Amino acid sequence: MHASSLNPFRNPSSVAVVGASDDHAKWGYWLANGALRGSARRQVYLINGSASTVQGQTAYNNISALPATPDLVVLCVPPRFVHDVVREALACGVKAFLGITAGVPDEAALGAMIRDAGARIIGPNSLGLFDGSSELQLAWGHFTPGPLAIISQSGQLGSEIANLGARVGMGVSRFISVGNQLDVTAAELLADLSDHEETKVIALYMESFTGGARLVETMRKLAAGGITTLVLTTGASDGSQRLAQSHTGSLTSALDTVDAACRAAGAIRVSTPTELVNTAHFLVAAAKPRGRRTAIVSDSGGQGGIAADTAALNGLETPVFSEALQGRLARILPAGAAVSNPVDLAGAGEANLHVYADLVEVLLDSGEVDAVVLSGYLGCYGEDTPSMEDRELEVVDRMGSIVARTGLSLVVHSMSAGSAAVTRLWERGVPTFNGIEFAMRTLASAAALAATPGRKLATPVRSDDTPRPGYWAARGLLESLGIPAPAGKLAQSRDDVVRAAETLGFPVVLKAGWLEHKSEHGGVKLGLGSLEQLLAAYDDMFARLGDGDYVVEEQDLRANTVEVLVGARSDRDFGPVVTVGAGGTETELHKDICVELAPVSKSTALEMIARLKCFPLLQGWRGRPATDIDALADIVVSVSEAVAANEHITEFEVNPIRVAPEGALAVDALVLTAAAVNA
Template identity: 30%
Template sequence: MSTERRNLDGLVKPRSLVVIGASNDATRIGGRPLYLAREFGFEGNVCGVNPKYAEVLGFPCYPALASVPYTPELAIVALAAKDVLGALSSCVDKGVKAAVVFAGGFAETGTVEGRRLQEDIAELCRKTGLLVAGPNGIGLINVANKSYATFMSAVLDARPVLGGVAVVAQSGGACIAVHNSLHARSVGENYILNTGNEACVGFSEYVGYVAADPSTKVVAGYIEGLDGSDGFVEKMIELRERNLPTVLYKVGETPAGAEAAASHTARMAGSHGVFKAALRQLGAMRADDMEQLAELAYLAQFSHRTAGLKVGILTTSGAFAAILTDKFVGAGLSVPRLSDAAQAALRPHLPAIATVVNPVDITANVVNSPDGFEDALATMLRTDELDVVVFFSTANLIDGLTPQMVRAAGASSKLLCVLVTGQTRRVGDLEAAGIPVFRDTGRGASAVASMAHWNVQKETWKHWPRPVSPQPARRMSVAGVLDQARAGGRTSLDEKEGKEILARYGIPVPAEAAATHPDEAEQLAEDIGYPVVLKVLSPDIVHKSDVGGVKLSLANRAEVRQAYAQIMASVSARLPSADIQGVLVQQQAARGVELLVSCTVDPLFGPVLTVAAGGLQAELIADVAQRLLPISKEEAGELLAELKSYPLLTGYRGAPAANLDAVAELLASMSEMAVELKDDISEIEVNPVIVQPGAAMGGVLAVDCVVRLS
């Protein structure tokens, strides 16, 4: 797939179309696009190709594409997989610029034949410039253009309403599900695009196309896998810079889910954790299921209203005051207690029995005394103590209070959201005034929380990625270590070599040296100073403790000699083929909080930094925070604060706080190293980094590391 900007009008906004493999049966794949063209009033020329018919569903039909008396802009290929390439070749001969291929049986099958058939299509596209959607897709819909190059029957049961949500999905079923959910909410769409197997045009290129349309107000995407070939990161940054809301749902969170997605689309699902972290920096909202994708797309239409993390709850129910508080706090928002001044401003407008601390419970008594409601709501929208206001009540009360809400919202730029039980009749009036309405309180609260986080995050990351100034001299200073390893046919460095690279980037490491004989180990221990640690030195051994390759707290010569012998015997017995280069004699670090810090090169996003609770239990605890690189020292500090174990660094239960500035400095140095060496090193893992509570500057040590070469 090309990353260059191509004009996709022929695919997505055709002025004429032909169905190759046309059928006179509107329920068949070759008949449905013709039926939809007639049903929705497509204004361009339409015809079919099938030697069986002279006419199909009221349109002219020809025995071959060459017989068509004009050159259609789009060809819809409704043929079996084995006949697709021939049909596409005839499109090239006719001068047709674009084609939609419905058939399956290509790379998604996982077979050699299927992959070959798809590669043949891709090669034809590369050579001729033909644009192809699919194969293995349900097609493309442009609601404004009335072009329905699809066999999707759902559009007949739930006819699209023209609006501002563009749906782009790597699954036909996902297209249908999102469309149905949006339609149920009376949300208008301008595009419904299924990418299929993406032999020619990829997900990100479709996103770029719909985003360039001024009628697009929200992009809603479903992703199964991306391979980095169509500029996803660049497209997301472009949308973020234009402040165009983007909502994405990616499957593959579990290994089983990732495997299912890969078999469905013939692409690797990638690291889900990295993807979640990336969306935050790229300025997209993340959905957890298909229904939430539709809900966030609906809510994102109101993104011109500001929303932040401080929520004001106005309700007629004490129970829902508590329920919504739990929901918002659980989603990472706050429900702050209003100041005495704010409470005093509210009190005159509410019944004496009302609670005004936040949540503000006005009770069902508002039925009898509605006069103060508008002023109370306006007061909550005005105060700087709240970023967003949510009003919960029953349908009949919502209907009665709609005029007051419309007037209050009109005087504020903040997001006001209505959560309602029952079927309110005035949804349209509220939405027209910029007030979204949710009938499910839990899902509504979740959507508002996502929108609030998005508003904050897009400001935080709007300058990412910052330009990086390369330092060739530093890069050259580590070239010798890397070249020597490659010359020996190695794919990784030993711990000593890895630490040498860390030190070049200003990352503190313990005093250490390599020994190839017990006498040498004893002398090094004396020079370094007790206590010391002995570790097996081998580029082939990652988890040294698992093979008896580590001995701690050695306090004298005798213990060092004994430890040397035990390590050699244990490792040789368990890994007889390992390249053992001796032992590393290392200063034993003082106790502290252990972190794991790693940098990997993701195939889609490039260098990624991971920080986690470290030590032997790192994989069990799974306390992880991630960022795409590069990041600054300040951003590194924000990343660190996301760990659940962060309180251990700030003085948990009276313990002295660690030097957080030194930890952030280490993370920023790791970022520089990973970006600078991304073409040389595929992974750097430092585990543990020991953070010594109460330590002055430099109170961190990179105690152990693994470095894998690209």
């Protein structure tokens, strides 16, 4: 459908509310009341089968009785009547419906009827919609126009977000409860915000992510246009909650994948409605931080210490200042004041309120930080001592000017919740919070955008080859991708084992190549240093496991290796994803992983590796030489591209990859196809 098919949901020329009521306790009252508020902009028709007037306006018995065909019909009737009302409306030429009613029988048939007529529907089971720019309100409650768009799969949660926004003075540009998404999807409604001038930031609540790849691309385009999407979810994306047959699938959670999607989209995932509203308020009021380097300034040593701990918990950096910067700070503060970061005012604020602004100016001009957090009493001076209010506001105005000049971030944690100074701080582009945890969490979320502004996913050359099952075939795939593996031979008999030993160097490894988890079934034997040991291992495996494709490989004996897992799989909602993590037989124990949407570039692969807890081992731990991280990154790229290019591959895991200073070697691999998983 073209974007024009959504116009009736943005600014309809006329609206008909079916089920309009005078009863304040009914949805029909609020829908009619809201529609009538926009009657100066559009014709409003109220339909009630048993009343001649509703809310002082003429009421019609049915849609056929209307003097003209409405642009948008709101369905607020008992479920059993919905099909008949829609059928009548379509016969009259209606092309758009807002379905409020829940529990509509045979929704699939309703959707087919609407689509066959070339019409659209938001819902059913929608809490309604609002557009501040067109004075369109078809929802329960009251909305104030503002910069926050809300698209929610839960209508009530969407209303909570709107209410929380109202409490901090942030109104709503557009509110849409998507309901059951029988026709119009959240991705379409997101895309429809790209030219909505009033929208500056978007709140998106989703419980499932069907069609997630389209959502990601839509959010990425919005981010490129300056509109950030804040994603709130329950973590119940069932696309990642299926039975997994590899470490790659079992280690990742739904939220890992949603987080990867947000990074690719240039979006931010938040955990609660409060965090969402705080972050939205920050993004609307202030410049986005350029990084995570944070200076902490406090007029209390205790508050400064807690601020530093909270910053660390949220992934913010609190670097030690250079000696030169510490010297400049020391000249402003009393002797003995802490100046390394955090900075303790040591009572200087009470003596001279302008010390706050002096410190902010020195820090933001230093080039050593991306943001400053002030924690403590600022905001309370004028509230507690009214004679100080004007001086405090002067300091606030000065800090606002410094922020505007530098383009950097200043965040305040104030012990006051709503003083004149706190209000002025927000007005001057300085986000201010009553709890240090809110200040740091919000700053960290906003700072994440600097590191993950979004990336367009490449489209690799498609491959239609269906990989054969088993480890020997997986080795062939590794070879085709240029991923090094140990020298090896296929053995289907005892004689094959002998011939393999003649061409390979000892020690060797024997594997039962058809097993997905070899070590769990005694299907792998390491350190076989002679033909006699190799044959004994083969005889034992054959007796227990029977016929099959056995593989004999040279064992990697290189020193200073680190074992890493690289895997990729096809997520039902978001498509291909790639995982890198600590590898080996203890992979599940470590749970040290990073996930991104696939395919990834070399630079993204390197970023993933750098986020691992085991990264210091790869860099060279306690005097050990650094490993070949570039070679590992090349494997991450190749595996991600392989799954992205071949729809037959559901999972592709290389584990472990032994990364040494001399390069990376894949010593085991597993490839699963859709046919194998469903067999």
